[in-house]
Amino acid sequence: MGDPVEPPEGTPDGGSGNEDEYRSVVFDESFVRAARIQELSARERLGANHPRAVRRRGLFGTLSRQALALLLLVVLAFAAAVYFGVSSPPPQSGHPSGSQLTVSLVALVPGSPVTPVADPAAPFAALPATYRDGVVGLGTPGGSATLHFTRADVVRALDVVQRYLSVSSLTPATLTGGGTADARRLVTSGQQAQYDRSMTAPSDDQHHEATGWLVRFDPAKVALAADTVKAVGAMRIDEADEGVLEIDTDHTFVYALRSADAPSGPVTLFTVRRALRFEFDRADLAAGRLRLVDSVTQAGPTPCGSRLAAHLQPMLTGTAAPAVTDPGDHARPAWALCAPLGQASG
Known part of the structure; x- marks a missing residue:
């Protein structure tokens, strides 16, 4: 009996009868x-x-x-x-560069008649020794690294703040010359529209007072008796969050003023306290600009209820002032504040 694997007719001529030689040409199902x-x-x-x-x-x-x-x-x-x-909209930072400034102005009302300084040639002689001349009185610290900002970042921010305080509080061109450009150059671009409106159309709305940005007097009424300004105060460094450096400043400035109509007239000391909050994100630091987000100004001697949005209103020697604020006068802002003026101290 033949092999069951072979065909019944037998193996074809020339063939081996084995399927192995055909395996290379047999295709599987896949x-x-x-x-x-x-x-x-x-x-x-x-x-x-x-x-x-x-x-x-x-x-x-x-x-x-x-x-x-x-x-x-x-x-x-x-x-x-x-x-x-x-x-999807692009992600927004927690502190946009256009953060709006909020302003508070307080008129310091004298409790007694305003008197001139004893010696117009040395108008600051009666001040405590803690008051220093100009930038020296700002007490700018050396600066040190914070949790998320390097020492170089902090020093750069302090330098911008010092320059801003100098041009906005100490420079005669700003105080009585109407200058606004030097301070504007240090303000972040997102706040410059608010700054410009505050200068061109100041209003008592807590956001567009020119005197929230600058110390300024009406040159038609007031003149500087001395270019020197005395100052005392300090700066504090903090972080609002990991991306925002915060610097709080609190300074008292003393100015020697006289009437613009009397170049040789009596000299009166005028005191301004400015408590300011500045913020810097990393873009601000790179650009050398700041954001002024909060400004509190106390100024006196000033008549209670004075309009302070455009210029501060000093009471000079011999100036009469109303003793009270009329609550029925709706022409004046309801948030206008007054406080009694005390002796300048250091």
């Missing part, structure tokens, strides 16, 4: 399914008029359902990422 050209079945050839005996399989015909589902998910995810990337 290869057949993946073919781009597929032969029609006998039923398909009999049941329809096909001009060809084969069909061409498309790209998606070679993919499994799982592969198609995965491809669809990838396309949908990409489309969603593009949509939200285009439609």
